[in-house]
Amino acid sequence: MAKTAAEYFENLRESRVWRSIFRSGTGTSTLHRSLAIQQNIFLHLFSTKVRRRMLNFSATWYLGTLTFGTFVILVVTGILLMLYYHPSVPQAYADTKDLQFVVSSGLFLRNLDRWSAHAMVLLVFAHMFKVFYRGAYRPPREFNWVIGVVLLLLTLLLSYTGYLLPWDQLAFWAITVGSNIASAVPLLGNKIHFLLLGGNLVNANALLRFYVLHCMILPLAAFFFIGIHFWRIRKDGGLYTQQSEPAAVRPQPVGKEAQ
Amino acid sequence: MTDPPSKDKKDFVTGVDSNARKSPRRVVFVTRRTSAQVKAVDEDQVQTFPEVLFRALVAIEVLSILLVWIALLFNAPLEGVADPSHTPNPAKAPWYFLGLQEMLHYFPPVVAGVLVPTLVIIALIVIPYFNINIEAEGLFLQDRQSRLRICYVVAVAMSLFLTYFHVYVALVPTLIVIAFMLLAAQSSPQSASPFRRYLAAQPLSYWIMTWFLFELVVLTVVGTFFRGPGWSWVWPWRN
Numbered sequence: 001m002a003k004t005a006a007e008y009f010e011n012l013r014e015s016r017v018w019r020s021i022f023r024s025g026t027g028t029s030t031l032h033r034s035l036a037i038q039q040n041i042f043l044h045l046f047s048t049k050v051r052r053r054m055l056n057f058s059a060t061w062y063l064g065t066l067t068f069g070t071f072v073i074l075v076v077t078g079i080l081l082m083l084y085y086h087p088s089v090p091q092a093y094a095d096t097k098d099l100q101f102v103v104s105s106g107l108f109l110r111n112l113d114r115w116s117a118h119a120m121v122l123l124v125f126a127h128m129f130k131v132f133y134r135g136a137y138r139p140p141r142e143f144n145w146v147i148g149v150v151l152l153l154l155t156l157l158l159s160y161t162g163y164l165l166p167w168d169q170l171a172f173w174a175i176t177v178g179s180n181i182a183s184a185v186p187l188l189g190n191k192i193h194f195l196l197l198g199g200n201l202v203n204a205n206a207l208l209r210f211y212v213l214h215c216m217i218l219p220l221a222a223f224f225f226i227g228i229h230f231w232r233i234r235k236d237g238g239l240y241t242q243q244s245e246p247a248a249v250r251p252q253p254v255g256k257e258a259q
Numbered sequence: 260m261t262d263p264p265s266k267d268k269k270d271f272v273t274g275v276d277s278n279a280r281k282s283p284r285r286v287v288f289v290t291r292r293t294s295a296q297v298k299a300v301d302e303d304q305v306q307t308f309p310e311v312l313f314r315a316l317v318a319i320e321v322l323s324i325l326l327v328w329i330a331l332l333f334n335a336p337l338e339g340v341a342d343p344s345h346t347p348n349p350a351k352a353p354w355y356f357l358g359l360q361e362m363l364h365y366f367p368p369v370v371a372g373v374l375v376p377t378l379v380i381i382a383l384i385v386i387p388y389f390n391i392n393i394e395a396e397g398l399f400l401q402d403r404q405s406r407l408r409i410c411y412v413v414a415v416a417m418s419l420f421l422t423y424f425h426v427y428v429a430l431v432p433t434l435i436v437i438a439f440m441l442l443a444a445q446s447s448p449q450s451a452s453p454f455r456r457y458l459a460a461q462p463l464s465y466w467i468m469t470w471f472l473f474e475l476v477v478l479t480v481v482g483t484f485f486r487g488p489g490w491s492w493v494w495p496w497r498n
Contacts, residue, residue: 049306097337169338
């Protein structure tokens with residue numbers, strides 16, 4: 001009798017090589033499913049069990065998950081775009097044009113990166129308001145809320161720094177308008193403006209700075225804080241449930257009281 | 260812990276948690292003076308692997324398909340090469356900063372560009388550190404008269420301030436939120452309509468955050484669609 005795909009997969013999971021990679025072992029028992037989370041360096045950030053009612057769409061709208069999804073898309077498309085892009089003036093614009101018209105799927109990659117970036121900003125805001133209206137910032141989750149605010153700022157900065165990279169009129173003037181706000185900071189304004197742009201105007205230095213921020217510093221910072229954000233969900237007792245205080249268990253009457 | 264009736268002469272309560280599959284048998288013996296409570300979570304749980312991870316993957320998959328469709332159908336904007344000598348009119352920041360840019364139209368940069376964003380970020384960070392936000396009791400359920408008075412004063416002050424600077428765009432959402440606050444003040448948990456019961460239960464933080472969300476959306480939409488050359492008002496459906 002021919003083996004089914006599931007059986008082949010089971011055999012694969014029981015092979016010596018597979019077992020050497022995934023420490024948790026095979027099996028569908030509760031223990032093995034818990035180990036699959038616990039024994040995995042990435043998944044161990046999450047708790048092994050989740051309250052069933054938190055899986056309802058209405059509980060979270062999956063906004064945090066979806067925000068992470070856009071981040072993954074952005075990392076993948078961003079890395080692929082980096083292969084075709086030089087952060088120099090005016091080569092940056094020519095590269096963007098090439099992505100648009102010459103590179104295979106270049107147009108699609110750039111579109112996906114751009115629209116996913118907008119989606120991420122929207123989703124981060126939506127996630128924040130959803131968490132607020134559910135009251136999920138309550139202790140012991142205060143600090144995870146603060147990390148969330150940091151991630152909101154990182155998301156805005158990631159999007160903002162990416163905005164300059166095509167080096168077209170839209171990019172140039174959006175960054176000029178945005179960075180001029182920094183000059184309004186009392187006392188240090190012009191210094192911050194100069195530090196951000198590497199000059200007094202948006203120029204080749206600014207492009208290089210924004211490129212390094214967009215492709216290196218900010219994504220690493222985002223990875224770092226996302227890791228803490230996920231881990232803190234588990235450490236703070238899982239996803240917030242509306243009636244967070246567990247009801248006192250009514251003791252069963254014992255002995256004579258039972259009658 | 261159940262409270263025995265006061266006539267009960269015993270000075271303690273007893274109990275037992277007898278779910279042997281989940282935990283060893285626990286016997287509780289609590290004197291009333293210590294008033295300890297046994298708190299336990301007795302909720303239906305599912306394994307993260309595979310159930311939660313599978314759902315998360317499906318959610319991300321659906322989103323990816325949606326974004327791929329958008330990327331196939333709509334091209335990202337690309338204008339001419341950057342030209343510092345040629346300023347477009349209006350020059351707009353990315354859309355999520357257009358609320359800020361709209362405010363820069365009314366207030367000096369140090370207020371609209373620095374003070375307001377800084378205060379917003381600080382306000383967001385401190386939300387979970389105030390007990391009033393943790394308890395989150397309906398704003399008008401206690402001290403109704405004095406709180407209503409403060410509400411009136413704040414409403415009039417903000418309306419005058421926004422009118423003085425001609426910020427009618429921000430005035431409209433403010434007035435709408437205040438109208439709902441006054442409706443909340445006239446409602447109670449005993450109100451007939453569910454909506455008014457809902458309003459009555461909302462705490463101060465809810466009103467501030469809702470006002471902020473409303474302003475954020477309105478200012479961003481106005482900055483994005485209703486502003487033309489020289490930051491003048493335009494109707495997006497004309498031309």
